[in-house]
Amino acid sequence: MDPTPPPPNPEQPQSGGNPPGPYQAAAGGPPPPGGGYPPPPGGYPPPPGEYSGYQPYTGRNDLPAPGSGGTNTPAIIGFILSIFGIVLISIVLCIVALSQIPKRGQRGKGLAIAGLVISGLWVVLGGLLVIGLIASYSEPDRDASGQVTTTVKTKPDKLKVGDCITGIEEGTVRDIKVQPCDQPNGGKVFAVFELPAGEWPGLAAVQAAAEKGCTDRFKALKQTPDKPSDVFFLHPIENGWTLGDRTATCLLVPE
Structure with a gap:
């Protein structure tokens, strides 16, 4: 007697064929984006090139308003x-x-x-x-023979033998005017020489050496002035002496 096989179980697939029994389909909405997967929490990010939720950066200005701080x-x-x-x-x-x-x-x-x-x-x-x-105080203009051609103010150490001056007074002389000798003048240089080198010997010693040197040189000329005149001499002071000035200048000045 052939055994009678048990009835097939509709929930168990049979070998060699498709599982029996119908499948139930239910109608629904369109498929979700992403191939059937639910969207991530919070939605999808915006497409590339678009910005959402950000404000443009405009920089910061810390400078105060012009004029707000008063006058500097x-x-x-x-x-x-x-x-x-x-x-x-x-x-x-x-x-x-x-x-x-x-x-x-x-x-x-x-x-x-x-x-x-x-x-x-x-x-x-x-x-x-x-x-x-x-x-x-520049060097006076001179002609080929060395004579001054124009009246100009200069330094005493620029004077040369034969120069004529407009005038001179006792005391400190910082500048002096020379002029052509063919005009009425206030004195003429007859000698220029150097005082002995060394430390500043004092004002009295310098004056004595300059006066003696000028007097001796005037006597050596053996000249008689056309009118009464005095011998004047210019000598360096201490400031000039320390800078190397040793020049004494002798002048014959009308009284």
Whole structure:
């Protein structure tokens, strides 16, 4: 007798074929993005090239508003000092002011610039005065024979034998005017010589040596003046002596 096989179990697949029994399908919405997987928490990020939720960075401005800090003090002081010609201090203060004003939001830039301009004018004026003084004490113009051709102010150490001067007075002589000898003059140089070198011997000793040297040289000339005259002599003072000046100049000056 053939055994009777048990009825097939509909929940167990049979070998050699598809599992029996129907499958139930349920209708639903469109498939979720991503191939059937649910979206991540919070949604999907925006597409490349798009930004969401960020504000553009505009930078930070820490500078105070112009003029909010009042007028800069160095600018005021520098401008005032420039008017009175105190240029070294005024220039420094004005430069400091120009550096401080934009950082502190102060006024006074115009004062600082004006102070620099005025200080510059003082510097130019001072330079012109120095040049003028140097020019005024320059070597006198001379002709081929060495005679002075124009009246000019010069230093005593520029005088040479035969030069004529406009005049001279006792005391300290810092400059002297020479002129052509064919004009009425106030004296004429007849000798120039050097005093002995060495340490400053004192004013009295220098005066005595210069006077003796001039007197001896005038006697050696054996000349008689056309009119009453006195012998004058120029000698260095201590400041000039320390700088190497040893020159004594002898002049015959009408009374």
